[in-house]
Amino acid sequence: MRRIWRANTVTVTVLAVLLALVVGAVLIVFGNEEVLGEYGYFFAQPGTPLGDSLRLVAEGYANLFKGSIVDPSAVSGAIAGTNNWSLVFSPISETLTYTAPLIFTGLAVALAFRAGLFNIGAHGQVIMGCVGGAVVGFGLPLPPGLHPIAALLGAALGGAALALIAGVLKARTGAHEVIVTIMLNYIAFWFLQWIITKPGVHDPTRTDAISKTIDNTAKLPSLGNGLRINLGIVLGVLAAAGVAWLLNRSTKGFEMRAVGLNPDAARTAGMSVGGAYVLAMGLSGALAGLGGGVVVLGTASDLTGQVAGTIGFDGITVALLGRGRPWGVVASAVLFGALHAGGNRMQQVSHLAIDLVTVVQAVIVIFIAAPALVKAIFRLRQPGGGLSTGLAKGW
């Protein structure tokens, strides 16, 4: 993983995103049978298919932009007084709403990476965070102000508890955290399916598998009238600042980084390698759990089988794109949030499947994982020929 980051400059990251959008454009064209059909007459009328393709792609990406950042027509409408100002802020609100949980899961994976652990279990930890947050959210009668704090605490504990199983097993027995966390993902998933049907959690007024509704006192306060954006995004940025401080400015972070880069040297210098693994995994799980908490206390109102969505797995992607650094995670979470929000509009207006956005995300990550490919495409110079595999050992 570290080698991947070292080979990736910011340039490569940006170029990877651009390349992915190009791949997305090709897919948009291939997805449209009408335009695709025009290519049959390419040599007779080359202008038609090319022009139509361009138009199609431009329209799709314009809607991606309008859905995620701002729609110029809403701005002029608001100035003219024909529509509400909230329509202007709605795209950015949507983007940041999707961003918030991704910051948490991205930080979770990044923190574990820095300590040398590959936390594939963010998904399961998000689920436990959802359960922890929701149970406190509808189970404990608390006053507003205190309630969301308690519910977030429940979410963090839920995620941390699951992650600690992997952390402790790794520290004590050397069990590989990748295998353990993958398995814990299944356990968490089926635990959620089970618990939402059980009395005390299940909503007795419903026949389907759904939990009680979370008390309004526990919800995260909204940041704008009529908008979905809530305190979660602020908490996410604060969490990034906290993780940045922890990693770079604290003794525990120093330990975790040292263990992540060279556990043997860390141990020889008197550090507790197992202790660092447990701490990193616990914090990672807590962050992922908070990601789940932000979902259930922010946008969802109850637990369903699919409440956690894919934010756990997206966290891995976000952490990779953010190169394992807290502020990089924030930036890539915003990008993914924007792709998601814009993808919704693309689907509604341009009738392009939202899955396209998922493909674009995946392609970004493939390019990130293969920096040599991006460099070759753009013919970036290799300092010191970093590509050749070093076979020769020794002095």
Add this chain to the structure above:
Amino acid sequence: MANDHIDLVVEPGEIHALLGENGAGKSTLMNILYGLLHPDEGEILVDGTARRFRGPGDAIDAGIGMVHQHFMLVPVFTVTENVMLGAEATRAGGLLDRASARERVLAVSQRYRLPVDPDAEVADLPVGVQQRVEIVKALVREVDLLILDEPTAVLTPQETDELLDVMRGLKESGKSIVFITHKLREVKAIADRITVVRRGAVVGTARPDASEDELASLMVGRTVKLTVDKAAATPGDPVLSVRDLSVYDDRGHEAVSGTSLEVRAGEVLGVAGVQGNGQTELVEAIMGLRPVADGTIELNGTDLAGRSTKAILRAGVGYIPEDRSVDGLVRDFTVAENLILDQYDRAPYASGVALRPAAISEAAKEWIAEFDVRTSSADTPVGTLSGGNQQKVIVARELARQVKLLIAAQPTRGVDVGSTEFIHARVVRERDNGAGVLLVSSELDEVLALADRIAVMYGGKILATVPADTPRERIGLLMAGVTEEAA
């Protein structure tokens, strides 16, 4: 640049020594010859024809074989299997033809007087024999030029003599040998011609009758002191007492079996021995890095049993681990971060859980100056420094604080001569300041230069503790496990 316009000519039937300090570019040059690396400029001529090697396979076809410093053998395979690996003889239907391969191993081993058992499993063979297998491997492929990369680093003095005999035999049968080393005595003993490499360039050629001083100054670029100046030791009370210690290695074998030793304040106890005779495990057990199976370890009279490495370091022990890139440094950390690697959570480098970057960089600057670490800044990743400077970072870290006991394991392995002189002087200074020093080194010359008493370790035991002026032949015999009574 690791190699800068090097010219090297090896005649048939010649032993050509390539002499240079660690990091001078000898390995790079040989890896080019063997096709592992590709030259940016220049060419390789074999028997007068220019050849271009895409990989070791091409080099072998051209008659060039190489025995690497780190053996390229599969431990769980037999000698025959290892020799046939990469050029497997097959019978009809693609089945392995072990029998004919075994015949060829036997033939080569008899012809060149290299006794090996073709059916032995490599993991069970002593290091010297494993090396022989590597040579057989090359000879089976009918090479004319054999490159031996630091072949004596892992051998006892006696095994070294045997290897030199083998080399003479190969030379008689017309093979050429490139012998890479930094050990002057061996070069003088065997080479027909000597090429000295420094900083990637050939700085001179010499005949074997040149004096060691001449060769050393050619190699380093200035006059070198081959001995360490030190006054007689004034030993005090014991600092470290190890009694009846037993320790297991990673595979669960007893690596240290019932060993005792004592290091007194103000003396250097040198532990001599061929690598892999329990020295590593002994040191790791003292440092709390490996469980003690039996026996006691006392520091200034306090039992260290069950103490963590951190507590042992805090009790006044400085530790220079034997493999700096594995145990000593975090390569991607900066010089400053590595300088506080075992002090990061103590004042003044931290208050509570917060690091204090100002205090850290101040201390780093001071130590970089005091210990002559050549780095562009304290924020440079330590992995970009030369081996000698990396080692000085570790020495600075461990000696910048007051220590009662210094454990230095292979303190100058892979370190240039200049840094070696510096590190040796610092070790002696620690001793003169009243610290006890436990020096573990597989370089007998280093032990002889620094130690006030020498403990020879063999097969997990200290065979004998002898005065520093004991003849090296006697120590050599002890390193091979031969005690007085048996001899």
